[in-house]
Each structure stands twice: as structure tokens, then as C-alpha cells.
Amino acid sequence: MEKRFMKGCEAIAEAAVRGGCRFFAGYPITPQNEIPEYLSWRLPEVGGSFVQGESEVASINMVYGAAATGTRALTSSSGPGISLKAEGISYLASAQLPAVIVNISRGGPGLGSIQPAQSDYLQATKALGHGGFRTMVFAPATLQEAVDLTYNAWEYAERDRNPVLILMDGCLGAIMEEVELPEMKELTYKNTESWDISKRNGREESHMITPILPEAMLEKLNAYKGMTYKMWEKNDVKVEEYLLDDAEYVVVAYGIAARVAKEAINTLREEGCKVGMIRPITLYPFPKASLDKLDYTAVKGIIDIEMTIPAQMRDDIELQVKGRCPVYEYGRSGGILLDDEGVYEAISAIVKGGNQ
Amino acid sequence: MAAYKRPKSLKEMPTAYCPGCLHALATRLVADVIGELGQESNAVNVISVGCSALNLYSWAGDDIGAAHGRAPAVATGIKRCMPDRLVFTYQGDGDLAAIGLAEIMSAANRGENFTVIFANNQTYGMTGGQMAPTTLIGQKSTTTPFGRDALSTGYPMQMCELISVLKAPAFVARYALNTPKGVMDAKKGIKKAFQYQLEGKGFTFIELLTNCPTNWGMSPLKTFEYMETNTIPYFKPGIFKDVEVQE
Numbered sequence: 001m002e003k004r005f006m007k008g009c010e011a012i013a014e015a016a017v018r019g020g021c022r023f024f025a026g027y028p029i030t031p032q033n034e035i036p037e038y039l040s041w042r043l044p045e046v047g048g049s050f051v052q053g054e055s056e057v058a059s060i061n062m063v064y065g066a067a068a069t070g071t072r073a074l075t076s077s078s079g080p081g082i083s084l085k086a087e088g089i090s091y092l093a094s095a096q097l098p099a100v101i102v103n104i105s106r107g108g109p110g111l112g113s114i115q116p117a118q119s120d121y122l123q124a125t126k127a128l129g130h131g132g133f134r135t136m137v138f139a140p141a142t143l144q145e146a147v148d149l150t151y152n153a154w155e156y157a158e159r160d161r162n163p164v165l166i167l168m169d170g171c172l173g174a175i176m177e178e179v180e181l182p183e184m185k186e187l188t189y190k191n192t193e194s195w196d197i198s199k200r201n202g203r204e205e206s207h208m209i210t211p212i213l214p215e216a217m218l219e220k221l222n223a224y225k226g227m228t229y230k231m232w233e234k235n236d237v238k239v240e241e242y243l244l245d246d247a248e249y250v251v252v253a254y255g256i257a258a259r260v261a262k263e264a265i266n267t268l269r270e271e272g273c274k275v276g277m278i279r280p281i282t283l284y285p286f287p288k289a290s291l292d293k294l295d296y297t298a299v300k301g302i303i304d305i306e307m308t309i310p311a312q313m314r315d316d317i318e319l320q321v322k323g324r325c326p327v328y329e330y331g332r333s334g335g336i337l338l339d340d341e342g343v344y345e346a347i348s349a350i351v352k353g354g355n356q
Numbered sequence: 357m358a359a360y361k362r363p364k365s366l367k368e369m370p371t372a373y374c375p376g377c378l379h380a381l382a383t384r385l386v387a388d389v390i391g392e393l394g395q396e397s398n399a400v401n402v403i404s405v406g407c408s409a410l411n412l413y414s415w416a417g418d419d420i421g422a423a424h425g426r427a428p429a430v431a432t433g434i435k436r437c438m439p440d441r442l443v444f445t446y447q448g449d450g451d452l453a454a455i456g457l458a459e460i461m462s463a464a465n466r467g468e469n470f471t472v473i474f475a476n477n478q479t480y481g482m483t484g485g486q487m488a489p490t491t492l493i494g495q496k497s498t499t500t501p502f503g504r505d506a507l508s509t510g511y512p513m514q515m516c517e518l519i520s521v522l523k524a525p526a527f528v529a530r531y532a533l534n535t536p537k538g539v540m541d542a543k544k545g546i547k548k549a550f551q552y553q554l555e556g557k558g559f560t561f562i563e564l565l566t567n568c569p570t571n572w573g574m575s576p577l578k579t580f581e582y583m584e585t586n587t588i589p590y591f592k593p594g595i596f597k598d599v600e601v602q603e
Contacts, residue, residue: 022437023433023436023437025429025432025433049436049437051432051433051436051466053429053462054458054459054461054462055458057426057429057458057459058426058429058432058458058459058462059429061422061423061426061429061430061433061459062429062430062432062433062436063433064422064423064426064429064430064433065402065420065422065429065430065431065432065433065434065435065437066433066434066436066437067433068420068430068433068434069433069434069437069438071437073433073437087423088423088426091423095420095421197400197418197420197434197438197441198437198438199438199440199441200397200398200418203397206397206416206417206418206419207418208412208415208418208419208420209419209420209421210412210420210421211421211423212409212412212421
């Protein structure tokens with residue numbers, strides 16, 4: 001294992017290459033520019049292709065073409081650009097093409113701000129495009145986790161023949177941390193040959209990749225996708241449960257918010273407050289069981305902490321809490337960062353004073 | 357006597373096009389050329405949105421459906437990953453010259469080594485005959501019921517003229533499919549474009565003037581006359597750029 005001190009965007013770009021990514025198309029947008037910049041020289045080194053697309057729209061469609069050849073393909077952007085990619089992501093889901101999309105999110109809505117925010121949770125988990133489909137959504141909290149999730153993202157995408165989203169905020173994209181880089185994956189065979197449009201290699205039958213289907217086939221595809229999502233819930237949930245055993249208050253937070261919240265929880269624990277945390281690593285499938293199985297005779301409140309206002313994960317939390325205790329929320333928005341003091345005080349006020 | 361056979365790139369089924377539609381002939385020409393070049397199993401047809409999407413079900417080789425206007429971006433992704441395959445897009449004028457204008461101009465400007473087959477029938481056929489970017493001045497459509505008016509809708513977009521001013525494209529040509537000579541010339545042009553691609557010469561663009569009896573509201577023969585007197589004077593056939601001739 002190779003250790004390097006890397007910036008978030010560059011770390012996931014390198015992890016993608018080591019995970020087998022050989023095609024990238026993207027369009028400049030802050031705060032993710034280091035990903036295309038890094039891959040513009042890195043991909044040619046390993047025989048891959050880099051294209052700076054004329055738009056986010058074109059870029060996701062280049063990825064659609066590349067993915068159809070069975071090449072591990074990546075695009076990255078930030079909120080406004082992900083909105084533009086929405087059409088193409090829906091087409092990937094419909095044509096059953098694997099690809100990885102990275103959102104280094106910033107303040108929204110609209111052009112919003114270029115500063116970090118967690119304002120794309122609803123877009124990521126509920127409607128990444130039209131037509132009612134889902135993708136797995138990975139939300140790392142450290143650069144090491146980002147590296148590991150990116151490295152393996154295509155395994156899920158190819159297994160399910162469905163795009164995968166990695167949702168990180170601009171903080172994680174910009175910070176530098178030490179990461180252990182995994183070995184370069186040697187892909188000895190293609191998982192995609194039974195359906196892709198790579199070389200024919202003597203293949204007799206032709207392959208059709210289509211985002212449009214006759215009604216009965218489309219209904220079947222949607223039912224199959226529905227079963228896939230159920231399998232994700234059963235097998236693929238990733239979650240960190242922190243100090244839950246005796247917890248009277250449970251913070252729910254992901255990504256950078258969870259890092260800040262963990263600091264506050266540690267301080268409150270030193271003060272004798274029984275606070276724990278559920279940190280979803282997969283935002284979809286959402287870690288429903290972690291919330292459902294809490295002992296609500298002991299838990300007095302759930303505190304949703306997100307770097308966005310209003311909190312977007314709250315609906316998913318409340319569906320599991322089912323009214324068994326109050327749900328509180330705290331956040332900052334617009335590109336204003338959560339800080340240690342603010343999060344500590346917000347949790348502290350709820351825990352010590354029952355303050356909403 | 358030469359046998360007139362169905363090309364291998366087309367399935368043994370009728371095309372889904374309306375009677376008298378030149379889309380069917382355009383598709384047939386492309387399939388014939390692919391056969392003559394022995395590229396049936398190597399070709400990838402990037403199919404766009406509109407009437408051209410009907411080819412998804414009749415094309416016998418590898419094919420992929422692209423989002424509206426995005427075929428050149430999809431083809432870019434395919435060709436960059438599979439440079440040895442013969443990749444072409446098949447696009448109509450609404451797809452290519454309106455919603456897909458950024459993608460076609462940018463792919464041409466990058467000199468992507470694939471071929472674009474552009475069927476220009478001056479209407480949105482699939483959606484029922486609305487004004488296209490190529491609809492002629494005075495030509496009626498369901499959104500220009502009194503004829504296209506330049507004051508409010510601008511002028512028909514001349515794609516060969518636009519693309520041929522770019523430095524990168526290797527071959528840019530327009531043919532009209534309303535006469536046997538036009539058809540034979542078009543076939544030669546398509547063949548040249550595919551050959552250039554196979555030789556790695558870069559971006560090749562073939563515009564085929566076609567008709568739409570259904571939405572123009574004319575018999576097929578009348579559409580041929582209309583093309584001769586209205587379409588061809590504005591969209592002049594010819595070779596706009598040939599990298600071999602310039603050198």
C-alpha cells in the first residue's frame with residue numbers, strides 16, 4: 001500500500017484510475033476542477049482517455065458512450081452541473097449502463113455559491129433524473145473512505161448495470177489528508193462483454209443499447225430495478241454507528257457534517273452527556289435499520305445535522321423514527337461551514353435543555 | 357445480373373418509415389456502403405431521437421440509442437474507447453441543428469474520428485411536423501401555420517456551411533436524395549466518409565436532403581418536385597470540404 005498526502009479531489013481521481021477507470025469527460029465547475037485537471041494527464045499515462053466536454057450535458061453523454069463499450073467511465077461536477085447531467089444519468093439507468101458520477105457539492109439552489117454545502121441530498125437520493133430510478137449514493141467522511149469507495153464503485157455499477165453516485169461536499173474535495181492508495185486493479189476480464197459494444201471478437205449476435213423500450217419491456221425493467229433496490233437495502237447498506245449503546249440522544253449526520261458532529265459528541269461525552277451518532281455512508285440505500293432498531297425507551301431525541309437549511313435527510317430519518325421520539329435539526333447553509341462551536345452548542349442546547 | 361439484396365446491416369423486416377419517406381433510402385445507402393466495405397460487424401450505429409430512432413429496431417449491427425441531440429457526444433465516448441470500430445451517428449435536423457447544436461459543432465471542432473449522417477427533411481417528423489431549424493422561409497409547419505417567417509424565427513440553418521469553416525473536419529458534403537444521380541452521388545460520399553474514418557483522417561459529415569410526405573402534406577412525387585424547386589436552391593448540394601483536395 002502506497003501512502004500519499006493528497007487533496008480530496010486528486011485522491012478520488014487517483015483512486016478511480018486504480019479502480020480501473022479509463023475514461024473521463026467533464027466540464028469545469030468549482031469546487032471540483034482538480035478532478036479533471038488531474039485526470040487530463042493521469043489517464044493518458046495508463047492508456048485511458050480524457051475529454052473536456054463542451055458542457056455537462058455533453059460530458060455525461062460521452063460517459064454514456066464510453067460505458068456502452070464496457071470501459072470504466074467517470075464524470076464529476078458540482079450541483080448546477082449535476083442538474084444538467086440529470087437527463088444523461090436517467091438515460092444511463094434506462095439503458096442499464098454502469099458509470100460513476102462524482103458530485104463535489106456546493107451551496108444551492110441556482111448558481112448558489114461556490115463554497116461547500118450539503119445541499120444536494122434530495123437530488124442525489126430521490127431524483128437524480130426523470131423517470132423514477134435510483135442509484136447507490138456513497139457519502140464518504142474522510143479522504144481514505146473516499147478513496148476506498150471510489151476504488152470499488154465500478155464493482156457495484158457493473159454488478160447492477162446502473163450508475164453510482166459519490167456525493168462529497170467541497171470541504172472534502174479541497175482538504176488534504178494522508179491516504180493509503182490501493183494497488184492498480186488488473187482487470188483480467190470484462191464483466192460487460194455479454195451486453196456491451198466493445199470489440200466483436202467473433203461475437204455473432206449484435207448488441208443493442210437502448211434507452212427506449214416497448215411498454216411491456218419497460219415495465220419489466222422497472223420491476224427488475226425495484227428488486228435491485230431491495231437487494232441494496234438488504235446487502236449493501238454502509239453505516240457507522242458511534243457510541244449508540246447507552247445513547248439518549250442520537251445525532252444523524254453524513255460526510256463533513258459527521259466529522260464536525262463527532263468532535264462535539266466527544267466533548268459532550270467528556271461532560272457526561274450520553275450522545276451517539278449514526279453516520280450513513282450509503283445515503284441510498286439509507287441505513288433504515290440503524291434508526292429503526294434504536295431503543296426508544298432510552299432515546300430522548302434524534303438530531304439531524306447537515307450543512308444545509310432546511311435539513312434534507314430529515315424525511316428519511318422520520319420515516320424510521322415513526323414518532324417514537326422528537327427529531328431536531330441544525331445546519332448552516334449557502335456555503336457557510338458548520339463549525340465546532342456551532343454544532344457543539346446546538347447539540348448541547350438540545351441535550352441539556354430539551355431545546356428545539 | 358447483379359442481385360439486389362437486402363444489406364446484412366438491416367434486419368429482415370419492413371422499416372417503420374412512412375411510405376415514400378427518404379429516411380428509408382438514406383438508411384439503406386448507409387447499410388449498403390457498410391456492406392461494400394465489409395464493416396457489418398465492426399460498425400456501431402449511434403441512433404438519435406426523432407424518426408431516426410425507428411432504426412433502433414431495424415438495424416442489424418451493434419447500435420445504441422442516444423438522447424436528443426447528444427449522438428455526437430455519445431459517439432465521442434465510444435470512438436475514444438474503441439478507436440478501431442466504425443462509428444457513425446444518424447441524426448435528423450431537429451436533433452442535430454437545434455437541441456444538439458453544441459454537440460455537433462464541438463465534436464466537429466475536436467475533429468473526432470467518426471462520421472455523422474445528417475438527414476435533413478426540414479421538419480420534426482416524429483412529433484408531428486413542427487418547425488425545424490432547417491424549415492424553409494415560407495414553408496408551413498404545425499408551429500408556423502402561415503409559413504416560416506424570418507423576422508420572428510430566423511433563417512434555415514445551413515449545417516454544411518457552418519461546419520466547413522472549422523479547421524478540423526476532413527470531409528463535409530451535402531447530397532439530395534430526390535434524383536437517381538443524387539442518390540448515386542450520396543452513396544459515393546458516404547463511402548468516402550467511412551473510408552476517411554477508417555484511415556483515421558478525422559471528422560466526416562454527410563448531409564442528405566430528404567423529404568417528409570406525411571408532414572409536408574404532399575404525395576412522395578410532389579415532395580421530390582418541392583425539393584428541386586425550394587430545398588435545393590437554398591441547401592445547395594456539393595462537397596464543402598475535403599481534406600485530400602486541399603492538401
